[in-house]
Amino acid sequence: MAKISILTKRSVFLIFLVSSAANPLFASTIYIYSASERFQEAPITHNDIQNVLISKGLENSVAIKKSQAVLKKSQNSYSKLTHLSNNPKLGLSKKKIIEAFAKYALFDKECDLNSYDSVVGFVQSINPKLSDVQLSAIKEIVKL
Secondary structure (H helix, E strand, O other), X not given: OOOOOOOOHHHHHHHHHHHHHHHHHHOOOOOOOOHHHHHHOOOOXXXXXXXXXXXXXXXXXXXXXXXXXXXXXXXXXXXXXXXXXXXXXXXXXXXXXXXXXXHHHHOOOOOOOOOHHHHHXXXXXXXXXXXXXXXXXXXXXXXX
16 A cells, blocks of 8 residues: 655654754844833833932932933933843843932933933943943934
8 A cells, every 4th residue: 555645643743843943043032022021110210310319418409400410311211211221132220220320410421312322331331341232232222
């Protein structure tokens, strides 16, 4: 009796096994922020920076002015700050970012989140050695 079907149970199993093993090799590592990840952590606000400045000994009125002056020029600043703290390529924590902004505010520096150079300088104040992957992640955040 001649076999009519070319695919036997054994060959189907072998095709499935090979495709399952090879599929992760061709997958790309693109990180997409899901809605649940966006809402798990509150965005960085002026109040966070203000609270750090008050804890360092500044008066309320001075802390309010300085915290608002740090991010004065930036459009979509809350969105960009959220991406700065959540981006896995950068590896920055929310606490480190708030501390760095408080330091900027204390010394009357501004951080323009629309400027690539300004954001690179800010991230370098937290992590002095940046890789090419981190620099490309910063470019993506600035374009938002």
